[in-house]
Amino acid sequence: MVDRAEDGHRIVVAIDGPAASGKSSTAHLVAIRAGLYHVDSGALYRAATAAELRVQPDVSRWTEAQLRDAVSRVVLAARGTAFRPTISGEDIDAEIRGADVTRHVSIVAQMPGIRTWVNDQIRGLARRYEIVVDGRDIGTVVFPDAALKVFLVADPWERARRRLSERFERQPTEAEIAEETDRLVQRDARDATQTVQAKDAILIDTTTLTQEEQVSRIVALVEAARGRALDAESVGGG
Secondary structure (H helix, E strand, O other): OOEHHHOOOOOEEEEEOOOOOOHHHHHHHHHHHHOOEEEEHHHHHHHHHHHHHHHOOOHHHOOHHHHHHHHHHEEEEEEOOEEEEEEOOEEOHHHHOOHHHHHHHHHHHOOHHHHHHHHHHHHHHHOOEOEEEEEOOHHHHHOOOOOEEEEEEOOHHHHHHHHHHHHHOOOOOHHHHHHHHHHHHHHHHHOOOOOOOOOOOEEEEOOOOOHHHHHHHHHHHHHHHHHHHHHHHHHHHO
């Protein structure tokens, strides 16, 4: 891993895209291959949701002030090639992927104060480490000057098939895929204002790509971005 305090070639890779476009799994593998830390911005929203559910299960009584208090217990911890959220030092990977958190995380993600908190957490890491961050509005709002911006897309049917295959650990039926596709399209509509491709982002349609193919393309783009950083430093230094 690269500590930015010791390295002049500071790389932030922003990976955006709609739900189930493979952002997180791809970013995780890119981090391993390219020597970056992976930060999943969505996991922070999920961690905030989990923290609030622990103290107030009645979602109708949630307020942004309560959420801001709840996130004080959420801390990002380095684990291998990634920074993962914890609650009071506790591993919460399984909890934040559970049905209750998934059902309510969209409420939390719409709160301006929580969005600011998430963005501050990620930017704080970027001041020290080379990172690849996935989520929404990463390349447009969080890191508009990122060295590399990638926007992943895929056909809604294929996104639904991949998501269900991972969830069920089997091939889903067409009826199951159709139902999940409908949910994804509706979510795309809700997220439309956040899921916007930056003008200087590189579009990668993964519909017909294997995960290895899309990871390899992004790793090659990371190396090209590093080359540009070196060239810029050489020019600036002399």
